[in-house]
Amino acid sequence: xxxxxEEIQLTNDLTYHHDLDNNDNFxxxxxxxxxxxxxxxxxxxxxxxxxKVNVLTGEKxxxxxxxxxxxxxxxxxxxxxxxxxxxxxxxHGLKGVTKENPxxxxxxxxxxxxxDNDNKGIWVDARNIxxxxxxGALRGGTHRHEFSGDGNWIGFTYxxxxxxxxxxxxxxxxxxxxxxxxxxxxxxxxxxxSNENFSGEWFSALVVKVVPNPKDGSDxxxxxxxxxxxxKNGYKKPNGQQQMARGFIGTVKENGENIDEVFxxxxxxxxxxxxxxxxxxxxxxxxxxxxxxxxxxxxxxxxKQKYKGCIGIVRASSDGEYLAFxxxxxxxxxxxxxxxxNGGKMEQITxxxxxxxxxxxWHPIEKSIFYIQAGSINQVKLGPSNFEDSYRVIxxxxxxxxxxxxxxxxxxxxxxxxxxxxxxxxxxxxxxK
Numbered sequence: 001x002x003x004x005x006e007e008i009q010l011t012n013d014l015t016y017h018h019d020l021d022n023n024d025n026f027x028x029x030x031x032x033x034x035x036x037x038x039x040x041x042x043x044x045x046x047x048x049x050x051x052k053v054n055v056l057t058g059e060k061x062x063x064x065x066x067x068x069x070x071x072x073x074x075x076x077x078x079x080x081x082x083x084x085x086x087x088x089x090x091x092h093g094l095k096g097v098t099k100e101n102p103x104x105x106x107x108x109x110x111x112x113x114x115x116d117n118d119n120k121g122i123w124v125d126a127r128n129i130x131x132x133x134x135x136g137a138l139r140g141g142t143h144r145h146e147f148s149g150d151g152n153w154i155g156f157t158y159x160x161x162x163x164x165x166x167x168x169x170x171x172x173x174x175x176x177x178x179x180x181x182x183x184x185x186x187x188x189x190x191x192x193x194s195n196e197n198f199s200g201e202w203f204s205a206l207v208v209k210v211v212p213n214p215k216d217g218s219d220x221x222x223x224x225x226x227x228x229x230x231x232k233n234g235y236k237k238p239n240g241q242q243q244m245a246r247g248f249i250g251t252v253k254e255n256g257e258n259i260d261e262v263f264x265x266x267x268x269x270x271x272x273x274x275x276x277x278x279x280x281x282x283x284x285x286x287x288x289x290x291x292x293x294x295x296x297x298x299x300x301x302x303x304k305q306k307y308k309g310c311i312g313i314v315r316a317s318s319d320g321e322y323l324a325f326x327x328x329x330x331x332x333x334x335x336x337x338x339x340x341x342n343g344g345k346m347e348q349i350t351x352x353x354x355x356x357x358x359x360x361x362w363h364p365i366e367k368s369i370f371y372i373q374a375g376s377i378n379q380v381k382l383g384p385s386n387f388e389d390s391y392r393v394i395x396x397x398x399x400x401x402x403x404x405x406x407x408x409x410x411x412x413x414x415x416x417x418x419x420x421x422x423x424x425x426x427x428x429x430x431x432x433k
């Protein structure tokens with residue numbers, strides 16, 4: 001019989017969710033977990049607070065609260081801690097939302113609280129939706145913000161308000177999700193500030209090229225998401241160079257079918273110079289374009305397999321050597337696979353009889369992966385051992401399954417969400433006990 005670890009319930013209020021949302025929720029000292037307070041009916045728009053809970057005492061604190069929030073917004077959500085500073089970044093809806101013009105994918109931005117600086121708040125990514133657009137600013141909404149290992153960059157997914165308006169006018173598909181980054185150190189000043197346009201403290205750019213209609217059989221993509229940083233400090237290229245990058249899922253077209261594949265985008269240190277596709281700030285008919293040196297590559301080619309496609313968030317080992325993701329094996333069962341960011345063959349890691357449910361998280365020190373399968377939290381070690389000897393079941397199976405798994409920086413604790421009377425509560429497992 002498996003030796004299940006004890007679960008500690010940290011939150012108890014049944015009037016709202018305590019949603020970890022697949023983010024980086026542990027504080028740098030591993031003492032706090034940050035989460036949002038969304039509701040089923042209103043989602044992030046109705047979440048008026050970011051909170052945190054102490055893993056030792058269960059004490060809860062409000063990190064940030066939106067005054068006079070409504071069910072249409074502004075709303076705050078999807079919070080993440082920096083790994084090196086007591087800074088928390090999260091989605092913030094626009095100040096000017098109304099019932100008629102509510103919180104939307106393209107009407108939100110990144111907001112940061114600095115707990116070591118009297119909880120000072122800053123707008124991370126600048127926004128300008130009026131022509132001429134602004135280099136270093138964005139024109140839409142950022143989401144799922146994630147700090148890099150050194151805390152100097154933030155990655156995010158993105159939807160563009162200008163392209164959404166064009167889509168509404170023409171009926172053609174232009175509102176394409178893609179991926180961007182913000183870099184610390186250069187404030188972007190907006191000269192026409194309003195509830196829609198505002199200055200930001202970091203320089204932002206989109207780094208992935210998406211198109212409405214990818215050429216069939218090509219590596220062009222129409223959608224990019226499921227992204228995360230590769231390694232704490234990037235990955236090592238064949239020439240020995242260390243490269244900053246993000247892994248992600250991109251949607252290609254193969255024989256008329258949309259297929260999700262694993263991609264990597266290499267990110268240059270300098271993101272202020274326009275690349276070959278056009279202006280960083282875009283124009284009235286096109287998205288902002290990637291900077292010079294941003295290079296995306298396709299890593300998987302599952303269209304040639306019996307079961308096509310890759311699933312979920314691409315997660316990298318701390319040294320950047322492996323990317324982990326979910327795909328179906330030859331029996332049609334969802335399993336964990338790994339691939340090098342330099343390319344090569346997909347390696348199957350798990351061999352379960354039923355689907356891996358997701359929530360992949362790497363151990364921050366060793367080559368092992370935590371994940372959810374059959375209602376339980378599992379851990380599998382990479383290596384020469386056969387699968388039955390390389391994995392263990394950590395938590396007792398349940399229906400519904402735990403979700404939103406996250407690992408502490410010191411690998412001593414796991415946190416996750418469980419539904420208790422239809423509300424998400426935060427739970428903790430101490431792996432050393």
